[in-house]
Amino acid sequence: MTDTPPPYGTPDHPRVAVRGEARLEVDPETAHISITVSARGKDRRAALEDLTRRNSRVLELARSYGPAIEKLETGALSITPELTKHGRDEKIRAYHGRVHVTAVLNDFTALGEFTTRIADLDMTSINGPWWSLRPDSPAHANARRQAVREAVQRAREYADALGAHLTALVELADIGAENTTPAPARPGGIRSRGAYGGAATESSSAPDLDLEPQRQTVYAQVNARFTMSPPKL
Template sequence: MSQPHPTPQAPQVTVRGEGRLEVEPELARIAVAVTARGADRAGVLADLTRRNAEVLDLIRARGAAVSKLETGGLSVAPERPRRGKGEARLHRGHVRITVELTDFTALGELVPELADREETEVNGPWWELWPDSRAYAEARRLAVTEAVRRARAYAEALGTSLGSLLELSDAGAAEAGAYRRGGFSPVSAAYAVEGIGGAPSLDLAPQRQEVTAEVVARFTMLPPAL
């Protein structure tokens, strides 16, 4: 559909609006790696199976605080000498687990317990928002409000007022009608803990998330008296 061209009787103004806000994260993600090593392949697999089950039990004990629990990969393979010569004398197995939690107090209790376990490494947390978080809608609302404010300011500078909205689109959209969600760029606080003993609860400070949205809006104006 062709867009109307501006004329002296129907001048147009095009503006950009940005919405930006900081919000508390809604969930945290950690990565857990469980390892087993030994000369006997079957023994390594048995150790890995046991440790994995114990780790999963610890995580599931947090109940509703855990929003997602996934096993990302498992392997048991010979551990070759560094220079690639000779036969493997050891076997090494590992399993990787991803956990998402919505209760950060439970997270602070769980991480030390996991990291205190034998041959277990923990990385994270990565703070995030839900894909359908209301923060995204609020950022878009702020962007539209800013676009209208700027357009009205231009019209008032000409001694006139806005007429009607012709177009509203996400700024930087790859194609007409494309949707670009306001995003965030959390800085990961990665760590690995081993042998801390006692497994005290960690006092975690969730990292606030920055959510942004940008729109481009085009309006008609009433003809100004220049």
């Protein structure tokens, strides 16, 4: 019968605990753009009609880019009356309308042209881009594998320093599972250029923006515990 090393350290089976870490800088996969369409008028119906027309123009323009727009979502819509400043009664001076649209692009060669054309529309503002990776991006798995390999390598180095060798893995724990806050990601930048020809629509009078995709930093951390053979002290 084979003796199984206990999960805790003993003189015959000392335990070594290490942390494996990995930090990868990778290209982003998506860019998020926030678009706000506005309208203002003295008449509620006119303000609403202007807002509807401008919102339709934004959606039409976004859809013309086809698969380059991965996601297109409408957020909050508001129609707000503006009262006169010094009037005692509820006299309305104007109506303000706003609708928020979020666009997620996966083709960064289209991004500069798209943002320029959106910004060139009447009563339309744009914020972004915000660069990101998808939750199921292979970069996350690559970072985790690298963190595990570093943990094993570090444990072997400790064992080698004692003239011993690893005998068993006792525990492998993700840092998040132990309520430890991972280190924050640090932004970086790379240069990306290209021309997009997927949208067969009217050309913009403004030049396309040259946007720089921001490199994303992916972290992975694990705690690993091993048993090793008796050291040669």
